[in-house]
Amino acid sequence: MENCLFCKIIAGSIPSSKVWEDEICYAFRDIAPQAPTHVLVVPKAHIESCNGITAANSAVVAHIFEVIPQIAKAEGLEGGYRVVSNCGADAGQTVHHLHFHILGGKTLALEMA
Ligand code: 5GP
Ligand code: ZN
Numbered sequence: 001m002e003n004c005l006f007c008k009i010i011a012g013s014i015p016s017s018k019v020w021e022d023e024i025c026y027a028f029r030d031i032a033p034q035a036p037t038h039v040l041v042v043p044k045a046h047i048e049s050c051n052g053i054t055a056a057n058s059a060v061v062a063h064i065f066e067v068i069p070q071i072a073k074a075e076g077l078e079g080g081y082r083v084v085s086n087c088g089a090d091a092g093q094t095v096h097h098l099h100f101h102i103l104g105g106k107t108l109a110l111e112m113a
Contacts, residue, residue, distance in 0.1 A: 006097035010044050020071050024063045027071055027102075037075045037103025041068060046099040050087040064100060077104040107113035 001007045008014040010026045019039050020027035030038040043060045047053065053061055072081050081104030086093040 001097070004046055004097050005047055005095050006040075006042050006099060007026065010042065019074070020067060022067070024060055025067055027049065027067070030101070034101075035103040035108065037077060037081070037102065039071055039075065041071065041100045041104040043098055048096050049093060049098055050085055052098060061098075069101060071102060071103065075102075075104065077102075079107075080104065082108050 005014065009016045009028060012095060016028035018026070018028050023044070025041055025043050027041040030040050040101070041064050043057075043064065045057065045060060047060070067073050070084060081102055084101040084103065085099065086101075
């Protein structure tokens with residue numbers, strides 16, 4: 001997808017700090033971490049947001065949720081972690097390529113909104 005920041009990161013044309021890669025997804029450290037551990041997990045296929053998840057591509061999302069605990073374990077998040085996906089303007093989505101934030105490494109605030 002042209003002009004998509006995360007597609008460029010996946011392609012390697014914009015550098016990133018990779019923590020996981022397989023044929024379906026890519027994970028890298030957020031450039032502006034909101035917690036001691038802040039990793040973004042993205043499908044390699046361009047999906048705009050949660051709104052773009054369909055029966056045709058939801059296996060990719062299932063795979064990402066199988067990978068997330070493995071990343072959390074590798075990052076030492078035994079105490080727990082949060083998984084967040086911002087969808088659309090009201091949620092503050094700034095990059096329009098589906099991504100899941102993994103946040104951990106401290107006791108996170110409980111506020112969700
Ligand atoms: P959103 O606000 O769309 O849920 O999350 C986008 C995330 O991408 C933000 O947490 C932001 O810090 C991160 N981000 C934006 N540009 C870059 C970049 O060039 N590299 C990396 N590693 N993260 C980025
Ligand atoms: Zn993209």
